[in-house]
Amino acid sequence: GNSVTQMxxxxxxxxxxxxxxxxxxxxxxxxxxxxYVQYPGEGLQLLLKATKADDKxxxxxxxxxxxxxxxxxxxxxxxxxxxxxxxxxxxxARNTGNQFYFGTGTSLTVIP
Amino acid sequence: DVKVTQSSRYLVKxxxxxxxxxxxxxxxxxxxxxxxxxxxxxxxxxxFSYDVKMxxxxxxxxxxxxxxxxxxxxxxILESASTNQTSMYLCASRGSGRRNEQFFxxxxxxxxx
Numbered sequence: 001g002n003s004v005t006q007m008x009x010x011x012x013x014x015x016x017x018x019x020x021x022x023x024x025x026x027x028x029x030x031x032x033x034x035x036y037v038q039y040p041g042e043g044l045q046l047l048l049k050a051t052k053a054d055d056k057x058x059x060x061x062x063x064x065x066x067x068x069x070x071x072x073x074x075x076x077x078x079x080x081x082x083x084x085x086x087x088x089x090x091x092x093a094r095n096t097g098n099q100f101y102f103g104t105g106t107s108l109t110v111i112p
Numbered sequence: 113d114v115k116v117t118q119s120s121r122y123l124v125k126x127x128x129x130x131x132x133x134x135x136x137x138x139x140x141x142x143x144x145x146x147x148x149x150x151x152x153x154x155x156x157x158x159x160f161s162y163d164v165k166m167x168x169x170x171x172x173x174x175x176x177x178x179x180x181x182x183x184x185x186x187x188x189i190l191e192s193a194s195t196n197q198t199s200m201y202l203c204a205s206r207g208s209g210r211r212n213e214q215f216f217x218x219x220x221x222x223x224x225x
Contacts, residue, residue, distance in 0.1 A: 032210050043216035051211040095210045098143045098162055104154035
């Protein structure tokens with residue numbers, strides 16, 4: 001079947017620390033992969049995406065590379081800020097059909 | 113700017129009431145979704161619709177129904193609200209094509225007393 005597994009939180013980092021949030025997936029075919037961010041009290045916003053193997057998605061200093069050989073899409077940022085405190089969701093969309101499959105979310109808190 | 117709007121940010125209802133949650137998108141998307149979000153459980157799909165008057169059950173459809181009479185509007189209905197339906201409800205829409213992302217509304221936090 002299709003599923004997404006992401007690292008459990010919560011994660012607490014100091015400002016300017018390096019961030020990695022792990023995400024692995026199980027899917028048939030060639031899915032598209034996404035990272036969403038949810039700030040407190042809001043809906044989810046797309047952070048970045050990659051639609052084929054070896055693609056790198058990037059936005060606001062965040063990056064993730066679609067690794068088919070390891071079925072992974074880890075989120076990274078070189079220097080986090082307090083404003084990055086949020087919940088991050090990894091998701092996949094199959095190459096057929098309309099459904100998304102979301103991970104359970106990883107809560108990040110960045111302290112000054 | 114693309115937009116998905118939900119009728120209420122906060123809603124308080126009593127057990128047994130019929131509850132309507134409305135979602136509207138302005139992107140002419142074919143696909144619309146209703147999720148609920150609970151701590152530790154992530155997002156769980158309740159229902160989705162891929163066309164007007166079409167619907168499919170998601171992972172947790174029990175206790176819910178949906179209506180899509182117009183392309184831009186997707187309603188979630190709790191026929192008889194129960195306390196275990198207290199949750200955050202998120203609506204999303206998506207254009208066809210595997211590269212397309214889902215766009216989310218701001219969410220409705222529903223409390224059933």
